[in-house]
Amino acid sequence: LRYRPVESRAEAAIPVDGLPYRFARLATRPGQYWDLSRDGDPEQLGTLGLPEFHTPEQLADWLQMPIGRLAWLTRRGTETERPETERDGHYFCRWMKKRSGGWRLIETPKPLLKSVQQRIAREILQHIPPHEAAHGFVRGRSIVTNARPHVGRRVVLKLDLENFYASVHFARVVAIFRRVGYSREAAIWLARLTTSAAPWSLAAPDGSDDTVRPYTARHLPQGAPTSPALANLSAFSLDVRLTGMARCFGAAYTRYADDLTFSGSQRLIRALPTFLPLITQIIQSERFRVKKEKRKVLRNNQRQTITGVVVNAHPNVSRVEFDRLKALLTNCIRYGPSGQNRQHVPDFAAHLRGRIAHVMQLNAHRGAKLMALYERIDWDR
DSSP, X not given: OOOBOOOOHHHHTSOGGGSSSTTOEEOSSTTOEEOTTSOOOHHHHHHHTOOOOOSHHHHHHHHTSOHHHHHHHTTTTOSOSSOSSTTTSXXXXXXXXXXXXXXXXXXXXXXXXXHHHHHHHHHTGGGSOOOTTBOTTOTTOOHHHHHGGXXXXXXXXXXXXXXXXXXXXXXXXXXXXXXXXXXXXXXXXXXXXXOXXXXXXXXXXXXXXXXXXXXXXXXXXXXXXXXXXXHHHHTHHHHHHHHHHHHHTTOEEEEETTEEEEEEOHHHHHHHHHHHHHHHHHHHHTTOOBOGGGOEEEETTSOOEETTEEOSSSOEEOHHHHHHHHHHHHHHHHHOSGGGOTTOOTTHHHHHHHHHHHHHHHXXXXXXXXXXXXXXXXXXX
């Protein structure tokens, strides 16, 4: 269907009451409108246990807010997809330096939109299962489950996807909601609630337009509660194809967010000149890009580390991570914990316990050493 937005009710020459629903699209024939609310699949929604709504009014009722406020959150009726300034938009924006160089935009939703996104994440996205190869931000899975299939392999191949969240554009998010049974109209509104376009006034710290460009079209904002699940679902087809390709070479495949890992035997080592171009082609055909500078091939005579877990013989914490955490705990004992919380974590004690629990899960002996240090910290200092 080809349609254009209704620019004004006066131009449409038909009252709002004559529309199939508010904000319906004006069709190519004068005085007619497309009804995009009737192509949903209630049976599919029921199978997944998802709330059923097909029009903006029904979505507003589900979110318990006036339709006008919902339209404001989605920027319906505005002249441009992008706000003029951060103040005009619904996200707080800040740049974060990447460890590998360059800059990443963190977009945190403002309170009202954040509450809406939290409900979408909790009542819709958590009920849609990702692919079994996806381990990042999935309940019951972790960096440990991501690393486990690759333990004791002759070779480990690691790839990173470039600008993973920013690569997932508006149309792909619409397709995710359509695939689970929502009407086209409902899917468009849900996608507008869960995507962002950077303000016109946004400038990168390095002054480069190329740094800002990936964020100018509507995309998944890194910092929104809905983005991890939507990113996993957007990569479902990628996971299916890469899992199948890996099996053809007797290899294992997992993905933790934008980190792709393959591992296998001598057969995979011999096939690497063929295997690498094939999986790169699949990734590009799924509209993602590989960071060529972060591609690594690790043999079993090297330390094979996957998302911070050493997998040469059995899952283990890396010595670097253990030493770093041990030094942090020691400094907390000597100088007090308040001065060591340089990232201003709200519950620093819980943060440290979580990191120790992660080490304990991989290496009980090292974890016990760290816990002994933790118990010596004076939290009143």
